[in-house]
Amino acid sequence: MKTSASFFAVVASLMPTLTMGFVSAPWVIPNIPKNGLQDIIFPFSIADAPHKEGFYFRQQFAFNGRAEPAYTGLQPRPDDANGKPIINAALASFMPGTTSADSNCLPANDGRPGVRCSVDFSGPYDHVYNIEVRNTKGTTWNGTLVDAVTGQRVHVGSFTLPAGTGGIVGARDGFIEYFKWADGMTCAELPKTTIVFGTPKTMTHGAGAGSVGTAFDYGDCLGVSGFKEQKTALGTQVTVGLA
């Protein structure tokens, strides 16, 4: 049978890509008021992440009385045609009954309920970015990315959770995921990247100071993905990937 490079290129482009999870990084905020937190701030540093699409660095947080968490995080993107760095910031809730009229948000639309909000912005990779998620009214939450160096604010999105959903509860995890995992890829081919999941903060009255736990690797590449973790002044720094 005659085969050619272009044949393989076409087949490769048709191969489905999967999302694979590699690392979990826990955090805690103690002394949560009875109604939950009314805001949470997650710092991120992706200073040492390649400017390539594939990784999603996300923090997960949950609400009083509901099991389904929400997510917020950053995804590196290729630099634009002028060499300006582009980063994607996301906010999502897959809780059934989540609604949004925000122009940054769309129905989750991959067979899941809920909404996914996202925005591309240009900003230096070596700045810390804080994503603030704040209750604005009732069960409506608003996500804003803040450049910790310049103070520049970028609207990420907003959504309304089902009536009766409480405030944010005090412990959950950050995750490193790779959404361009192709069939046949090996763990040694996972690109190398580094992220700091910063210690979360809140302005909610009465809540204690946040802390981060020890990150760990999991999943199909457990022990063979080049996973390393250490504490920095900002939080938990994780490196993963060998390629």
Ligand SMILES: *[C@@H]1O[C@H](CO)[C@@H](O)[C@H](O)[C@H]1NC(C)=O
């Ligand atoms: C939501 O945050 C954006 C900035 O991200 C701000 O402009 C807007 O006023 C906020 N909305 C509410 C209802 O607080």
